[in-house]
Amino acid sequence: MAGRQFGSAGVENAEQCMQKATLDFLKKLKRNNNRDWFGDHRAEYDAALADLHETVDQIIVATARFDSSIKKSLKAKDCVFRIYRDVRFSKEKSPYKPHFGALIGPEGRKGMLRAGYYFHVEPGGRSMLGGGLHQPPGPTIQKIREAISRNGQAMRKIIEEKKFRDTFGELDGESLKSAPRGFSADHPEIELLRLKSFTAIQKVPDEVMLDPKLPDRAATVFRVLFPLNVFLDRAVLAK
Template identity: 40%
Template sequence: MIQQQTLDFLSDLVDNNNREWFMDNKVRYDQARQNVIDFTTELIKLMHKVDPALSPELDAKKCVMRIYRDVRFSKNKTPYKNNFGISLPTTGTKLGGAEYYFQIQPGGKSFIAGGYWMPDAAHLKAIRQEIDYNGHDLTNVIDDAAFVKLFGDFRAQDKLKTLPRDYTADHEHIELLKLKSFIALHHIKDKDILSAKAAENVAALCSKICPLNVFLRNAIL
């Protein structure tokens, strides 16, 4: 389970996002990161049962993302992220593609997400083709009442302002074809993050995302 000390470290980091403070609190960071790694180990076992495409052999340490920010091309020069990110790929061990993502961030900002964020050109073309051919398979997933209650309107994501190449405005699924990403996201309260059943609850949420990931994987295989 995620410990209160882990959230406390992240909260304090927001107010002290500098190298000097971080190095003075390196022990706290190491403890928080290990807590997240242990949680991830438990989550991987549960997630393989939810989605067999997610390998039970995933290395939890590699699934926990670096806390160090790449500030080279950012106006925000703070050196550290104010969250722990857990990325769980479903195509081997390489990150990217259709996957599950869990972000731990205090203040009610934690969330579970799944799908495919900003596919490259080849994958985006393949996903649009799959929507063109089998769009009803996707709408059966995203328009299900339980899915909408958890993740909202799937079509209300970043999308093209113009029509995608090779598709017309009267296409039955044009709003899906215009999407740039294919993500389902659900925010999680701090008290639920700290629950002894947090990993089970996250896996249960991912079970609702799984059919979306299956559709996306089938599109790009």
């Protein structure tokens, strides 16, 4: 299930776009993904990372206006993922990710058990805005499935709302081939119960990443996702 392309709606407040040099650095890194090249271009990486942090800080401020779980103390340094790839258990042995990513949520990038907002920077139209909860572990997804089983209509109302559909299309990700353990195959919400992740994404073209209104445009997308994150967090945090 693919996400939608970025729309034109936004609110006018923050002004901080990604710099073209940042996208150019990522393009060059993809072509030269080795330690020698990276070392020779360390200054470019440092400048790109600083640009990313400035943008993410602005997005955090814009998102915190409607989501009280995003605290004023949260900073980009808490949200941005390392560019260094963990190659120990991966077939992909290139040492660096050809993109930047940040998870904006109550605990930043460490809060993988809470719903959040994801900002992904990758040139060539591969940047993304989205969020939700990606592949939660067994006990966490069990809580979400129990919430769906009790009140799946509430979640379905969120994801079938016109603005959600126009922004994201459908939920993104894989599903189980059969009903999860403990749930009937003929449950009325079996499609939602079979999901492995509860995420939605929107592809963002490069020209939008370079738009000075990027932080507020990102927050506009995240606001559409907000009701889904509330549903997921209530399920996860339930005693």
